[in-house]
Amino acid sequence: QPPLLEVNNLETAFEIDGEWHNAVDNVSFQVKPKQVIGVVGESGCGKSVMSLSIMKLLPKGIGKIRNGDIKFNGINLEKLNDKEMNKVRGKDIAMIFQEPMTSLNPVFTIGFQLSESLHNHFNISKKDARKKVIHLLDKVGISRPEKVVDEYPHQLSGGMRQRVMIAMAIACEPKLLIADEPTTALDVTVQAQILELLQELQTTNDMSIILITHDLGVVAESCHEVIVMYAGEVVEQTDVVTLFESPKHPYTQLLMQSIPRMDQEEEVLASIEGIVPSLKNMPRQGCKFVDRCPKAMDECRSITPQLRESSPGHGVKCLLYETSWEQEGMKAK
Numbered sequence: 268q269p270p271l272l273e274v275n276n277l278e279t280a281f282e283i284d285g286e287w288h289n290a291v292d293n294v295s296f297q298v299k300p301k302q303v304i305g306v307v308g309e310s311g312c313g314k315s316v317m318s319l320s321i322m323k324l325l326p327k328g329i330g331k332i333r334n335g336d337i338k339f340n341g342i343n344l345e346k347l348n349d350k351e352m353n354k355v356r357g358k359d360i361a362m363i364f365q366e367p368m369t370s371l372n373p374v375f376t377i378g379f380q381l382s383e384s385l386h387n388h389f390n391i392s393k394k395d396a397r398k399k400v401i402h403l404l405d406k407v408g409i410s411r412p413e414k415v416v417d418e419y420p421h422q423l424s425g426g427m428r429q430r431v432m433i434a435m436a437i438a439c440e441p442k443l444l445i446a447d448e449p450t451t452a453l454d455v456t457v458q459a460q461i462l463e464l465l466q467e468l469q470t471t472n473d474m475s476i477i478l479i480t481h482d483l484g485v486v487a488e489s490c491h492e493v494i495v496m497y498a499g500e501v502v503e504q505t506d507v508v509t510l511f512e513s514p515k516h517p518y519t520q521l522l523m524q525s526i527p528r529m530d531q532e533e534e535v536l537a538s539i540e541g542i543v544p545s546l547k548n549m550p551r552q553g554c555k556f557v558d559r560c561p562k563a564m565d566e567c568r569s570i571t572p573q574l575r576e577s578s579p580g581h582g583v584k585c586l587l588y589e590t591s592w593e594q595e596g597m598k599a600k
């Protein structure tokens with residue numbers, strides 16, 4: 268089955284004080300039809316920049332795709348002009364964000380905002396749009412949609428607003444939905460409901476989803492494949508079962524330990540010490556995780572690990588799983 272989305276060697280850079288720094292560095296992955304891919308990592312690891320790159324929504328003049336390509340259904344998105352890209356956005360690829368209040372306009376009714384995206388892509392009468400909006404609200408589990416359609420965003424709870432955002436995203440039945448931390452701002456019960464809704468829609472709409480999250484627990488529930496990102500790079504990449512059965516990268520292992528566990532009486536949340544290096548302070552050589560890695564070796568500062576298959580379909584970027592650096596070291600001696 269040909270992939271729906273193909274990201275090849277993507278490098279997205281931002282300009283800081285006259286210098287360009289890669290926020291996404293040589294990232295490659297594919298999304299097949301109906302597949303759910305999880306992208307995991309702490310904030311500042313390049314997850315959102317990657318999704319903005321796919322949507323071609325990088326801030327103009329500040330961020331740019333430096334290298335690589337993004338193909339959707341075989342079409343190179345890089346080659347599309349703004350007008351052509353506008354047709355793809357919302358219609359073929361849609362996106363939902365963490366905080367719905369910032370993406371919903373407070374001065375317009377829910378119905379108005381939802382019909383707008385329908386009018387943008389379809390020739391549809393006002394009356395039919397309203398009908399469709401009510402149907403969409405119902406589909407995302409909003410009770411009394413006939414009432415909600417005439418309400419304003421502030422009249423809804425956070426969970427309902429996120430449902431509205433999802434309704435807006437699926438209005439044009441996109442083939443790919445990018446959900447960037449869609450449940451982070453919500454309480455645990457609502458989080459679970461929203462994830463369930465996304466899974467349901469994924470099946471009924473035959474949609475692929477890129478689910479971006481800092482929470483590996485979320486990934487376990489909903490994803491087929493997982494990409495773990497650190498400091499703009501993919502550090503581990505495999506199917507969800509393999510990742511949970513044998514996480515290889517020290518960063519992934521630490522992320523696993525920070526998943527809240529229901530079976531523990533007190534929530535022992537191990538957080539990972541230290542912070543993701545900023546773009547300006549990114550090490551140019553060696554492993555970018557070295558300052559926080561409990562398994563770091565001397566070599567990790569000088570030798571840059573490569574993403575390699577540790578078993579078929581399981582990529583890891585860590586010197587612990589490479590042997591070539593030892594050999595190179597031997598040669599140097």
Ligand code: SF4
Pocket residue numbers: 516517518554555556557558560561562563564567572584585586587
């Ligand atoms: Fe840790 Fe070294 Fe592996 Fe980096 S290369 S993750 S520092 S062991």
Ligand code: MG
Pocket residue numbers: 310311314315448
């Ligand atoms: Mg983000």
